[in-house]
């Protein structure tokens with residue numbers, strides 16, 4: 001067995017809670033090679049961060065993340081603040097020699113993401129981005145099946161993320177409506193889809209895009225974040241794709257779907273049924289034409305042995321347990337994945353879609369990386 005790994009969490013909001021949960025539950029569910037020790041959490045509001053520290057079982061708190069980053073008992077700085085703060089914190093943590101786990105998206109621009117990647121490379125620290133959905137058992141199984149040839153050669157990748165988070169025009173302005181702090185909806189929701197797309201179907205070469213902001217003012221302030229966007233995608237491999245993200249889809253809570261069509265089969269994942277995978281196999285007997293519903297909890301499936309007996313299912317929280325558990329198991333030698341290089345590559349695609357939408361043209365992803 002390994003030793004203790006000191007964790008400092010920056011931010012006590014929804015992701016500060018989710019990551020605290022992940023570190024706490026991971027050693028309960030699986031035999032980790034190292035012991036995560038939640039040491040400190042930071043937040044600007046002293047009362048709220050003190051409350052969060054108590055609720056999440058973290059023994060100390062600070063009101064300035066710089067203090068957390070400097071602490072000798074912190075090995076991993078886990079960034080759970082808005083995207084506009086990520087690069088600065090990640091760069092400071094790298095300079096202090098800490099490993100960094102950063103929530104998605106890695107930054108609000110490719111330039112910032114690349115600077116975080118550069119800092120991590122120069123400091124030679126372990127780094128990871130919070131694309132937790134890779135670690136949902138059914139999504140992991142989907143990736144594995146594609147790799148094993150279950151759909152043949154990938155031709156089409158289709159993904160949507162529909163939410164009603166911004167549907168109510170009376171929701172007051174906060175950081176999510178400020179592009180420099182929250183990034184676009186393309187980056188917020190789309191980064192997950194782009195990560196899954198590139199993980200399953202390889203790098204994206206070029207995109208087109210369209211974006212719209214339907215509610216342009218909140219609390220008297222201009223909103224410069226898209227409410228909904230869509231992109232056509234061309235992969236390096238020649239495969240084609242369609243991505244759609246929306247935060248104004250009424251009565252759609254957090255509905256995301258990914259579908260891959262290969263030359264021999266189809267796989268579909270729907271978040272609303274997150275323990276299942278639909279599989280249509282072209283070679284099936286013709287009288288079985290259709291899709292079979294795989295229960296992604298069978299002992300041979302990814303992560304199944306870490307969880308409950310088949311039929312009990314897992315939920316959103318398990319993705320954080322699986323993600324953080326995997327990273328802890330690879331401490332201190334790595335490799336960690338998805339890492340900042342993958343986070344920056346996703347950011348380049350996000351920015352390419354933003355530019356394609358703004359300029360009504362196809363944009364090569366390499367154009368973003370060059371500029």
Ligand SMILES: NC(=O)c1ccc[n+]([C@@H]2O[C@H](COP(=O)([O-])OP(=O)(O)OC[C@H]3O[C@@H](n4cnc5c(N)ncnc54)[C@H](O)[C@@H]3O)[C@@H](O)[C@H]2O)c1
Pocket residue numbers: 010011012013014015016043044045080081082083085103104105130131132175188
């Ligand atoms: N992987 C996922 O499933 C998932 C889900 C939701 C959010 N996220 C990501 O996690 C990050 C945080 O989102 P959240 O939902 O936890 O947000 P949140 O609003 O619930 O919490 C944000 C935290 O950051 C702090 N904060 C706000 N503005 C700050 C600033 N300018 N400087 C420093 N700290 C600041 C807040 O006080 C709070 O502690 C974002 O990057 C978001 O995209 C990921």
